[in-house]
Amino acid sequence: MSLLHNKKEYIMHGLYYDKTRVQSKQPFSFPLPMHLGEFLINKEKEFELPPDIHQERELGLIKGLMSNRKPFFTRIRSNIFVERKPYKAEEDIICQCVRPFEGEMGCGEDCINRMLFYECDPNCCPCGDQCSNRRFQRKERTKELQVFQTKDRGWGLRTLVDIKKGDLVIEYRGEIISHQLCEERMCTTYVNEKNFYFLEYCNGEVIDACTKGTEARFINHSCDPNCHIEKWCRGGEAHFGVFASQDIEAKSELFYDYNFSTFNNSVESEQACHCGSENCRGTIGRKVSSRHAR
Template sequence: MVHILDHETDTLVSLIDYKSLSSPIPTTESLSPPTTEEDDEDDDALNIPKRRKLNSTQQVDDDQLFSLAISKINLNEKNIEKDNKLDTKKEDGPCTECKTIDTPQWRRGPQGYRTLCNACGLRWAKQKNPDEARPLKKIAPKKATPTPKKMSHLLFHRKEFIGHGLYSVENRQGTNKPTRFELPLPIHQGESTLLTIKEFELPPFIWQERELNLIKSLKDKRPVFTKIRSNLFVERKPKLCPDERNVCHCKEPTGENEVGCGDDCINRLLFYECDPKHCPCGPKCSNNRFQKKQRKYKLEVFKTDQRGWGLRTLEDIKKGAFVIEYRGEIISQKLCEERMCTDYVNENNFYFLEYSKGEVIDACTKGTEARFINHSCDPNCHIEKWSYRGEAHFGVFASKDIPAYSELSYDYNFSTFNVENEQMCHCGSESCRGTIGKKKK
């Protein structure tokens, strides 16, 4: 026996209606309940019309209809349970940000699903994280507008520039290239005047300035060179042998003002500079003039009468004192000859000093003021070659006491490359050899 609930009647009725619509309209016989043989006998006794009998197929259809009704009822029960659960949920709103209740759509927020109104939800979704500052977009700097090019050059082909005057007798032709602005020649000056050739002459005011020495000659311009603090090796690297130690036997001075490694120092006598790391005198050693780049006396480059530029001292110099170091580029003899034929082919003054066998110091473009020291057959200075860590250093030393404002000079003892073009000597001394060359034996 099946119990049908109140809310299930609608479903059952709908199924019965569907069955009635899908089946033909029943007659009085079809509506009568099914009968058995005993029922038929009772009906005959009471003169009641016979009831219809159900066959097996009709009975199966009714069973299927009944089972469908039962399954539909169960499905409706599940839907009703879901509706009851949704009714028990909390209603949406208010918004956790603006506390509003009326909104066309609820959106997700930081506190969960459907916690923000439509406006607050869109704003929160755009910012993603309202606690952190929104990063600024990097805006690329605008490129500077290029300066428009002048279009005047496009008009050159339309113009014709006159190069020889409007009334020139010869070369009556023009050019499309712009020339310096010139006023036209006067009219009706005569053909002979235009054809007369006259040699160039300087204006009178230039001659007057020249005679009054108001215009300086290019010869009076001091030669330009680059000062350097040490020799530059062009074709090789400096040796700098740290293992080469020349230790002297001097004793360290005890007094405060005393200086070690004096004139009796073995290294000084052999023209070797002491190594401060191994010298017994330590920081009081005085045999390190080239290492310390010492320059004790004030010197001046000046213009001489017949020997170009020279070097003189502004202070008194004692005999044997170190004056200045001769520096330059260390090059080979072969490179020196190449420079003589190329770079210095038009030069009259040369600044070469023999460095070692097959090598030369070239001080033409890089060096010190020692390059201006002129030659003299009776000099007041001489060149000394000193060694330190495997490399040579050349210094100018006073050969005698030199008073202030005296010109410095030394004997070049120069080896001429071309005997026919020997340079004349203008030292003016009594023992002058006449030419700048090697000493006669």
């Protein structure tokens, strides 16, 4: 028994102690782990939330923290056609404008294309690079816009600069989908959503800006708006822009009248309006009569 006892070694420096290592003589200096411990220390790993916090976020229990964050969406530079390819113009639409003098801009208010809400083609417009009827192509919009949180209407959009009446504020973009796919997404992808960002496109199609679009998706409804939507055609496809209906001062919130139809034309699906204007209709969109609802 005494022989076995003499061969036993007692390690006083921890589970992964290596007696062959040269120990530091600094006070309160302990040897680093070895083997698995050393591997774990040197391994780089991306930060992850603890499971309890991550699960609470997934379940939507951290409402106070998440309520102040802007809804996530992907900003896009042009519409995305989900079910088809973009159409091309069958023929060029040429206006009858006369090229102006050097330093002046042509295709003004009397331009036939402008009056028909068609943008001129730079390859065939008589005014060439002096054409002023190419706002969507040149992205001549108000760039100083800010998304902010309102008191009682969720998120909104306001301008940080003065906007003149008739100016293009921003283009409304998103995914171009059919009405059928829109209804499918309403019943599946967006079944638990409270806010929707749809705009009627053309020929039974819809602009879906729920996940992909521009800051135009944050513009709130008002029964007395300072903006309106215009449909313009360019290159075989339509472009929808938010235009100023009046002169708008800096730091003013932007509004337009949604004027949408409720699903199934039911009174139950109407949404209350909180715009606070004197001529408020009480609901967002068209008023559904009790006779039509029956």
